[in-house]
Amino acid sequence: MRIDVVTIFPGYFEPLRHALVAKAVEKNLLEVYIHNLRQWATGNHKSVDDSPCGGGPGMVMTPTVWGPALDDVAAGTGPVSTACRLTSAAPHANKPRHDDLSGTGFSGYTDTAWIDPARGEAPCDGDKPVLVVPTPAGSPFTQEQARQLAAEKHLVFACGRYEGIDQRVIDEAAARYRVREVSIGDYVLIGGEVAVLVIAEAVVRLIPGVLGNATSHEQDSFSDGLVEGPCYTKPARWRGRDVPEVLLSGNHALIDTWRREQSLRRTLSVRPDIIDRLADDNALSTDDLEYLAQLADDAEHHS
Known part of the structure; x- marks a missing residue:
């Protein structure tokens, strides 16, 4: 995969040189290019924004800068043609983790492009x-x-600032x-850089x-529609608190059932809307529904 990021603050993306993203770069699974939007700005001040049409507070990022920038990123021309790939901050050790030793094969979620009719x-x-x-x-x-995005070959991120990017840029970009x-949430950030990260x-x-190991993300929160349940590691007892006995039993069927129930319990507690949606979609099993009914009974008896 190739990722291009266009921003007025390239330094924001130092974190991409670390951890798993950097490891993906080292393994040549990922190419990352960070482009300073001001390379496409003109004039002494390299301005990228102007006052909003119709009045109002703040500034709007201009199409005369963003348009050429996205043209070049799509075509690999101009400053993009000589851009340097992001490198890892430090080489990662090749020491396998315990789950790497028996890691499962994974070829991706889909081989088709994300098309939105x-x-x-x-x-x-x-x-x-x-x-x-x-x-x-x-x-x-x-x-x-x-x-869906993980199956793509080329992602381009446009980092807006101020009141945002002139809408004509977004509309016109659909040609390329x-x-x-x-x-990423119902709140407003200073700019798009953090959201891109x-x-x-x-x-x-x-x-x-x-x-x-593919199961690392197959068991993530929201991978099956639910919030992930609690997780534990050694030692078995810490500050008077024990790891749930079932997790030490070696009975994988019981462990799977326990994890599913804990996921349902936590989802019901923090995101009941998800439970309602899954129920409406008939996406919950009979066992799921029986466990949720049991939780409801227990709550009623303790109220």
């Missing part, structure tokens, strides 16, 4: 790169979207990109070969 996209658009624009006005970013406006980490860890 609602945007007028056709299968022939699959060769276009995906342009991801973080914005509070976008659709909520989900684990399913992370899976499959555009995705996404939000969040999305990049969520996506890169799903690229085949990045994690040593």
Whole structure:
């Protein structure tokens, strides 16, 4: 996969030179290029913004800068043609983790491009790169979207600032990109850089070969629609608190049942809306429904 990031603060992306993202770079599973938007700005001040049409507070990022930048990223021309790949901050040791020793094979979630017919996209658009624009006005970013993006060959991230990017940039970019406006939450950040880091980490860890064992992300929160339950490690007793006995039993069937129940319990506690949605979609098993009914009975008896 290739990732291009366009930003006015390239230094924000130092974290991509560390941890699993850097490991993916070292293994040649990922190429990352960071581009300073001001390379496409003109004038003495290299300005990238102007006052909003119609009045109002703040500034809006201009199409005359963003347009050429995205043109070059799509075509690999201009400053993009000579950009240097991001490198790892320090080589990672090749020492395997315990789950690497018996890691399961994983070839990706899908081999097809993410096409959105609602945007007028056709299968022939699959060769276009995906342009991801973080914005509070976008659709909520989900684990399913992370899976879809992980199957892509080329992702481009546009980091907005101030009041955002002129909407004409986003609309016009659809000629060269499959555009995705996404939000990482119902709040407003200073700029899109932090959101890009969040999305990049969520996506890169799903690229085949990045994690040593596919089950590491198959058991993640939201991978099956539920929030992940609690996890434990050694020692078996710490400060008077014990690891649940079932996890030390060696009975994997019981452990799987316990983990599923804990996931249901936690989801019901922190995200009851998810339980309601899964129930409406008939995505809960009979055992799930029986356990949830038991939780409801217990809650009623203790009220």
